[in-house]
Amino acid sequence: MLDLLIRFQNMDRRWVFLGMALAIVLPMLVPFSLPFKVDQRVQDLYDRVEALEAGDTVYISADFDPGSRPELEPFFRTHLHHLFRQDVRVVMGTLWATAPPLVKPILEDIAQEYGKEYGKDWTFLGYVEGKELAIKSLGQSVRKTYPLDDRGNKTADLAVMAGLDAMRDFDILTSVSAGFPGTQAFVLQIQGQYNLEMASACTAVSAPDYIPYYQSGQLFGLSGGMPGSAQYEKLVYASVPPEKRPRLPATSGMNVLSIGHLYIIILLLLGNLAFFLTRGGEEN
Amino acid sequence: MKRTLPILITFVVGVIMVGEFFIPHWRYRALTGEMLEWGIILAAGAFILGLINLVQVHLPTVVQRGTDWGYKAVLLVSLAVTLTMGFANGKERLASGMEATFSYKWIFDFVYTPLSATMFALLAFYIASAGFRAFRARNAEATLLLVAAALVMFASVPIGEGVPVIGEYLVVLKDWTLDVPNNAARRAIFIGAALGAISTGLRVILGLERSHLGGE
Known part of the structure; x- marks a missing residue:
């Protein structure tokens, strides 16, 4: 023995x-299906987005790459569905050089699905280098940080940017973050200084790091890894009949x-x- | 002069940037905004330095057939190909709103994405192996760590949540572990790191810390 x-x-x-x-x-x-409960952190994120009104604006910083795709892409997709369903204007940028080929087609597809017009209802500003410097600069002026959008248009001329410049002009900032630069850098550099309403979707390994920010109210919601994404899918698609739901990758994962x-x-x-x-x- | 000038620049820029927190005037903000723009341009310029550095470090080894020259050759060829494809038809790409050229997108979708995902996915196998071989309850601290890790892992997924009778309590215990001891420790680390950053920042601004200038 x-x-x-x-x-x-x-x-x-x-x-x-x-x-x-x-x-x-x-x-x-x-395949089999096991029931799961929704965490309060994800519920708060969902509730805040639900409370947005048509015409409100959301800035998404999509800072992830193919390595973290299984954990974060489901949240990212569901969040876009949620926002466009609410008729919210979406402005998106990224601080990760490897993100644009991954996130831009998703944004384009979902915007098209809801009949949203580029430049008027949504825009993609592309990638900017500078990490924390870029975040600090975004806090002051999105237009100066991104003088041109990803298609070469002047950011200031876009209808979707009307009345928007500093990050505090946006109703919500969502950081979809797989590491640095991401949620933590946003909290440290601009969330506190400008008292921004900010939510985060992060990898499971980063979630314990960001829970203190949620508890202190610096993040109004937090979705951690695949479980967080699955819980968010559950909330967003609760009102959609099962036969009309798209495939929910986090839920099946x-x-x-x-x-x-x-x-x-x-x-x-x-x-x-x-x-x-x-x-x-x-x-x- | 060679050292005095950088120290002076650091001092002036550092003081101006810190001042932003205390002077909420638009003119002052315009000044710091300008400086941030310079910083972003410098950071982007660092890519060119990185490119030169990469070639300087690896090319001689490839030419001289040194250690691991094959890997270095693959690195340099990949760099050249990706760079060329990235720049190809840049103006047309912007005008048409396309994400990238076909070749660049092909490299991203069929080379970079699978390689990156594979590296990340391998973690699952190594964590399983490392956990099995090395994660032992040898003393009180290791036991605590082991129990906390197993609890959080198990109660975070539906199979743990759904255990009859105790599943509900496991979730409560998991949430408590994350919300109380985890947060207490994280906050202590954050506050300690912040104090360290303030102290290092002050030392750099005041010219007491000069290691970033080389030497000392």
Whole structure:
């Protein structure tokens, strides 16, 4: 028995990898649905967007890349649906060089779906370098930070920017953030200084870092990783009949996440059990 | 002079930027706005320096067939191809509102995206392996960490939430762990880091910290 446990502890890690692969693939092949509750942080985000009125404006900073796509793209898509459904004007920019080819087609598709006109109802300002400097500059003037939009139009001439310049002119700032520069830099550089109404959708690993900002009221809502995205999908599509709903990637991903997490916890338990049972034997 | 001038520039710029918090006048804001624009231009210019640096570091190794010269050659070729494709038809791209040229988009969609996603996805496998091999309850601190990690992982997903009878309590315990001990520790770290940043900022502005100028 002791030998078996020692061998188990020292087993080839490729078996662990194989188990992980199965934990990811099997829930995809055999779909099932587990109910989940909505966190208060996501509920607050949803409620604030619901309270927006037609013609209000939202600035989205889409700061993520293909690596964090599974966690953040579902939120990003659902948020755009939510905003356009509310008839809100959307201005989007990014501080990540790798984001534009990823986020711009999504914005274009969803805007088109709702019959929104470029320049009047929405715009994409593109990418700006400068990280915290750019954020600081956005706080003062979006028009100066982005003199031209992604299509080469003068930002100041766009109808969607009428009456908008400094970040505080926007009703809401949403940071879809996979790291730096992202939510934390926005909070540190401009949220406090201008008292902005700001929400964040971040990767699961960053969520514990941003919870203090939510508790202090600096963020009015927070969606963490795939669970946050799935909860947001649940709220936004609650009023849409199931047959009319688009595919909800975060909701279906929750099954994979469930089995994946369970697998890691089982490994942790077994690893520790074997460690304790063999410790005496190894010492002897 | 070689050191005095940068210190003087740092002092003047630093004081002006800090002053923005205390002088809410539009003229002053216009001045700081101008400085931020300079900063953004300088940051963008740093890309060119980075490009030159990359070539300077890797090209000699490739030419001399040094260690890992093959990888470095791939890096330089990828750099050249992506750069060329990125610049191709720039004016037409802007005028038409297209995201990018076909070739550039192809590189992004079929090379960069899968590679980036693969790197990130590999984490799941390494976390599983590392957790199994190294995450041991060897002492009280490690046990606490292990229990907290397992609890937050399990109660954050539907399978944990849905455990009969105890699932509900697991979620409450998970939320408490995140909202109370986690927040207390994070706040302590944030406040400590902020004090450190203020102190370092003051040292840089006052010219006491000169490591960014090279030497010392």
